[in-house]
Amino acid sequence: MASEKAKELARKQKEQIRAEKLRKKNSDDPKDWGRWRQFTEAYKRTNEIDPSTRWWMLGVAVGVIVVIAAIGLLTNLAWWAWVPLALMSALLGAMLVLTRKARTAMITRYAGQPGSAEVALQMLNKRRYSYDLGIAATRELDLVHRVLGPGGIVLIGEGAPGRTRKLLSEQERRHGQVSYGTAVTTLMIGDAPNQVKLGDLQKRIEKMPKVLAPFQVTEVQSRLKALHLRNQMPIPKGPMPTPKGMNRAMRGR
Incomplete structure (x- = not known):
C-alpha cells in the first residue's frame, strides 16, 4: 500500500515538473x-x-x-x-x-511615449538609487517621476513643457517641505534647449554632485513615503509602455 502511494506521489511530481517546463517554454515572461x-x-x-x-x-x-x-x-x-x-x-x-x-x-x-523615462531609470545602479514612477500626472499623461540617490531628490518631467513644468514646480515645493535642506533638482525630458535627452538621463543623474550619504538617503526615503501617502495622486487610466521585458532579457533575470 505504501509503495503504491509512493509511486503515485512520484508520478504526480513528474507531471508537475513536465507542466512547469512546458509553461516556461511557452511563457512570454523573460524571467522564465x-x-x-x-x-x-x-x-x-x-x-x-x-x-x-x-x-x-x-x-x-x-x-x-x-x-x-x-x-x-x-x-x-x-x-x-x-x-x-x-x-x-x-x-x-x-x-x-x-x-x-x-x-x-x-x-x-x-522615446516620446508616456512613461519612457523608465527606460533610463532602470539602468541606474539599484544599490545607490531608487525611483518612483508617475508621482504626479495630468489627464494628458504628462508625468513627473522621482529619483532618490547620492545627488539628492531628482524630479523628472515628461510631456508638454507648459503643463509639465507646472507639475514640476508644484512637486518641487511639496518635496522641499519635507526634504529639510536636501537638494531637490528638476529635469525635463526632451530635445529642446535646457532639456535632457532620454538617452542622456541616466548619466546626467549619476554625474550629479554627491550631497547625501547612504544613511541620509534612507532617512529622506522615509520622509518621502509619508509625503506620498498624504499627497497620493491617481494616475490616469490606461497602460503605460513598459520596457522591463527587454531589459530583463539583457540582464538575464
Whole structure:
C-alpha cells in the first residue's frame, strides 16, 4: 500500500515538473526563459530596430579572434591554449556590443511615449538609487517621476513643457517641505534647449554632485513615503509602455 502511494506521489511530481517546463517554454515572461533564449530574444528585438547590430557583433567577434590568434602564433603558444580563449573572448565582445545596442534600441523605441523615462531609470545602479514612477500626472499623461540617490531628490518631467513644468514646480515645493535642506533638482525630458535627452538621463543623474550619504538617503526615503501617502495622486487610466521585458532579457533575470 505504501509503495503504491509512493509511486503515485512520484508520478504526480513528474507531471508537475513536465507542466512547469512546458509553461516556461511557452511563457512570454523573460524571467522564465533560459539564458540562450534571453540572448536570442534580446538580439531579435534589437536587430528589428537597428539592423547594423549583427554586423557590429560579427565584426567585434572576428576582430577579437584575429588579435588573439596573432598573439598566439607570434608567441608560439599552443593552439589548445589560445583557441578557447579566442572563442570565449569573441563571445564576450559580441555580448557587450549587443548590450550597448539594446540600450540604444530601447531608447529609440520608447522615446516620446508616456512613461519612457523608465527606460533610463532602470539602468541606474539599484544599490545607490531608487525611483518612483508617475508621482504626479495630468489627464494628458504628462508625468513627473522621482529619483532618490547620492545627488539628492531628482524630479523628472515628461510631456508638454507648459503643463509639465507646472507639475514640476508644484512637486518641487511639496518635496522641499519635507526634504529639510536636501537638494531637490528638476529635469525635463526632451530635445529642446535646457532639456535632457532620454538617452542622456541616466548619466546626467549619476554625474550629479554627491550631497547625501547612504544613511541620509534612507532617512529622506522615509520622509518621502509619508509625503506620498498624504499627497497620493491617481494616475490616469490606461497602460503605460513598459520596457522591463527587454531589459530583463539583457540582464538575464
